[in-house]
Amino acid sequence: MVAPMRSEKIQRFETLVSSARTRQLSNIASGFLNQCLKFGRALLPQACQLCGAECADGPLCAPCTEDLPWLPPARCAVCAVPLTSGEICGACLDRPPRFDRAEAVFSYRFPVDALIHAYKYGGRLALARPLGEALAQHVARDVDVIVPMPLARGRLAERGFNQALEIARVAANITGIALLPRACRKVADTPPQAALPWNERPKNVRRVFVCDADLEGKRVAVVDDVLTTGATLNEIARVLRKAGAASVRGWVIARTVPR
Numbered sequence: 001m002v003a004p005m006r007s008e009k010i011q012r013f014e015t016l017v018s019s020a021r022t023r024q025l026s027n028i029a030s031g032f033l034n035q036c037l038k039f040g041r042a043l044l045p046q047a048c049q050l051c052g053a054e055c056a057d058g059p060l061c062a063p064c065t066e067d068l069p070w071l072p073p074a075r076c077a078v079c080a081v082p083l084t085s086g087e088i089c090g091a092c093l094d095r096p097p098r099f100d101r102a103e104a105v106f107s108y109r110f111p112v113d114a115l116i117h118a119y120k121y122g123g124r125l126a127l128a129r130p131l132g133e134a135l136a137q138h139v140a141r142d143v144d145v146i147v148p149m150p151l152a153r154g155r156l157a158e159r160g161f162n163q164a165l166e167i168a169r170v171a172a173n174i175t176g177i178a179l180l181p182r183a184c185r186k187v188a189d190t191p192p193q194a195a196l197p198w199n200e201r202p203k204n205v206r207r208v209f210v211c212d213a214d215l216e217g218k219r220v221a222v223v224d225d226v227l228t229t230g231a232t233l234n235e236i237a238r239v240l241r242k243a244g245a246a247s248v249r250g251w252v253i254a255r256t257v258p259r
């Protein structure tokens with residue numbers, strides 16, 4: 001079932017806003033129209049971001065949520081990579097990472113990859129809620145504080161929000177665990193990890209994080225959207241441990257799964 005009422009109304013309004021933009025209305029006028037559009041979106045029932053069905057309680061309907069690529073339960077106890085046998089993968093046995101373990105909800109496959117992309121780059125901020133809820137429901141809550149993976153200032157200015165922080169806010173609200181949004185900073189604007197070959201990723205993130213908080217004895221969960229090689233999580237774990245953290249765990253939405 002589609003949601004014609006909602007999409008027609010919103011589409012008409014979106015056309016109005018974009019035509020106002022092309023007619024170069026004053027900033028004040030187009031700002032006002034944008035606010036109206038936000039208000040309209042909030043009032044009308046939402047359409048599922050995947051199938052278009054009307055759903056009252058969030059951007060994804062129940063059947064689409066059920067069909068998501070949930071990470072299989074047989075996985076490495078440290079890095080969460082799916083395993084067919086054993087408890088810890090060869091890579092983690094050879095070179096144990098500095099984080100204690102990573103907990104992930106989904107495999108980074110369609111449509112989760114597309115959802116994360118729409119959330120990060122398409123301005124679909126409403127997706128922070130279902131992603132944060134899924135995270136909160138799938139992680140062990142025996143940690144003391146939640147730290148979002150920081151973004152460098154340049155990237156933050158470009159994107160307008162830190163995707164990890166918005167997910168962390170939702171998870172902190174649900175779990176009641178304290179969120180430390182400014183405990184860590186990323187002080188160097190590095191190329192995105194995804195743009196680099198795997199063997200260059202550790203070097204790309206070396207010494208890019210600074211932790212200003214006193215984390216003495218704290219069990220820390222670092223929230224991030226995607227885990228691939230674990231190089232970024234490994235580096236922030238090093239910095240958090242230097243700040244006193246007793247343990248560092250990764251809480252991630254999706255884990256890439258080698259073919």
Ligand SMILES: [Zn+2]
Pocket residue numbers: 048049050051052053060061062063064065
């Ligand atoms: Zn759906």
Ligand SMILES: [Zn+2]
Pocket residue numbers: 076077078079080081088089090091092093
């Ligand atoms: Zn592993």
